[in-house]
Amino acid sequence: MYLPTPRGDLSYALNNALLCNPSEDSTAYLASVAEDRLGSSLDVIYDEDLQLSLFMLYELHYRGFAEVDDRWEWNPALISLRAKIEEGFEDALRDVAGSISSVEPSSSEVAKALFALAANDAGPSVSKFIQRKANADQAREFLILKSIYQLKEADPHTWAIPKLAGRAKAAMVEIQADEYGNGRLSRMHSELFRQTMRGMGLRDDFGAYVDRIPAVTLAAANMISLFGMHRRLRGAITGHLALYEMTSSIPQACYARGFRRLGYESPVTDYFDEHVEADAVHEQIAGRDLAGGLAEDEPGLVRDILFGAQAAAAVDALAGAKYLEAWETGKSALYTGAGAAV
Amino acid sequence: MSDDCCASEAAIITVCPQGPLLLRGDFEILDADGQHIDTRQGPVALCRCGGSAIKPFCDGTHKLIKFEGRK
Numbered sequence: 001m002y003l004p005t006p007r008g009d010l011s012y013a014l015n016n017a018l019l020c021n022p023s024e025d026s027t028a029y030l031a032s033v034a035e036d037r038l039g040s041s042l043d044v045i046y047d048e049d050l051q052l053s054l055f056m057l058y059e060l061h062y063r064g065f066a067e068v069d070d071r072w073e074w075n076p077a078l079i080s081l082r083a084k085i086e087e088g089f090e091d092a093l094r095d096v097a098g099s100i101s102s103v104e105p106s107s108s109e110v111a112k113a114l115f116a117l118a119a120n121d122a123g124p125s126v127s128k129f130i131q132r133k134a135n136a137d138q139a140r141e142f143l144i145l146k147s148i149y150q151l152k153e154a155d156p157h158t159w160a161i162p163k164l165a166g167r168a169k170a171a172m173v174e175i176q177a178d179e180y181g182n183g184r185l186s187r188m189h190s191e192l193f194r195q196t197m198r199g200m201g202l203r204d205d206f207g208a209y210v211d212r213i214p215a216v217t218l219a220a221a222n223m224i225s226l227f228g229m230h231r232r233l234r235g236a237i238t239g240h241l242a243l244y245e246m247t248s249s250i251p252q253a254c255y256a257r258g259f260r261r262l263g264y265e266s267p268v269t270d271y272f273d274e275h276v277e278a279d280a281v282h283e284q285i286a287g288r289d290l291a292g293g294l295a296e297d298e299p300g301l302v303r304d305i306l307f308g309a310q311a312a313a314a315v316d317a318l319a320g321a322k323y324l325e326a327w328e329t330g331k332s333a334l335y336t337g338a339g340a341a342v
Numbered sequence: 343m344s345d346d347c348c349a350s351e352a353a354i355i356t357v358c359p360q361g362p363l364l365l366r367g368d369f370e371i372l373d374a375d376g377q378h379i380d381t382r383q384g385p386v387a388l389c390r391c392g393g394s395a396i397k398p399f400c401d402g403t404h405k406l407i408k409f410e411g412r413k
Binding site: 277 | 356358359360361362364382383384385386387395396399400401402403405406
């Protein structure tokens with residue numbers, strides 16, 4: 001992908017730095033710009049400039065940017081900048097996740113608590129809207145919004161594999177292998193999503209629509225990188241994945257029905273159909289063996305497991321509310337700030 | 343997730359509380375006429391609540407109908 005259009009002082013400064021040669025000292029002023037931004041930000045989760053900057057910093061660790069030197073990935077000034085933004089972001093996530101109940105560190109109790117959390121997820125129902133009301137343009141917007149994660153689906157959770165051991169690791173590998181189509185390109189979930197985007201007349205290359213993705217959607221994707229890349233948050237990444245899997249199979253069936261209502265069939269709907277069945281498997285493994293297995297191995301991580309799940313549910317609810325508010329009033333749910341390509 | 347299923351290739355069935363049967367290892371699913379039913383690669387979840395729209399596979403409906411089952 002190419003560098004996104006900046007949305008404020010920090011992403012502008014970061015953009016400029018990344019276009020320089022990493023051997024030149026072009027990062028000196030980034031820390032103070034970040035301090036200013038964090039100091040004046042009302043809500044990190046909704047802050048376009050901060051979330052876009054964090055997305056850019058994380059993307060250096062995935063597939064990077066076409067015009068950016070790969071050596072920037074481990075530049076100490078950028079790692080330090082990322083840590084600063086992550087600190088504010090994690091605080092915001094802990095706020096929206098809310099208080100965490102005490103749960104016995106056994107596989108069955110942790111799974112039960114996670115399933116209960118997923119069942120009580122009172123977030124706005126984007127899936128019902130897509131199923132019953134969305135028009136084709138809104139269905140396309142929905143895919144564009146999802147694309148910032150789904151076109152690299154599974155990658156941010158994969159960071160966790162080397163940080164886990166034993167039962168939890170085996171469970172994570174079993175789920176992730178499935179996400180990657182068990183090594184078959186055509187069954188890889190990100191490839192199925194590309195097929196859906198192409199079928200709806202959209203671009204299927206990762207990051208093609210980054211300039212249309214609002215902060216809260218970037219935050220949902222950034223959260224997975226935050227949890228996946230920090231070993232101290234290994235509990236949170238397993239809780240996050242469990243919650244994602246547990247709130248997936250039923251909504252995916254709604255999406256499939258919505259796209260069929262709009263006149264689309266396979267291969268457009270393959271992605272959703274695959275997830276109905278796959279995630280009904282994954283939620284069982286994620287609850288008992290991944291999160292539950294980790295809780296039994298490391299009882300001190302139970303609170304973080306629940307934090308990851310609650311944060312996932314909370315941020316998804318915020319994003320969903322934003323989409324529905326726009327669509328219900330005939331507006332676009334995409335980012336339309338200055339610089340957003342139309 | 344089972345450490346025995348793949349080594350021995352024997353089919354392993356896990357009964358999930360309030361949920362499906364998880365099936366791993368070497369197995370084949372046949373319909374009433376003995377015809378092979380295609381399954382996805384990897385583990386498979388079989389409906390136990392009777393509510394799935396994609397039987398014999400699970401689609402998560404047990405959560406909507408509050409299926410209890412036997413543990």
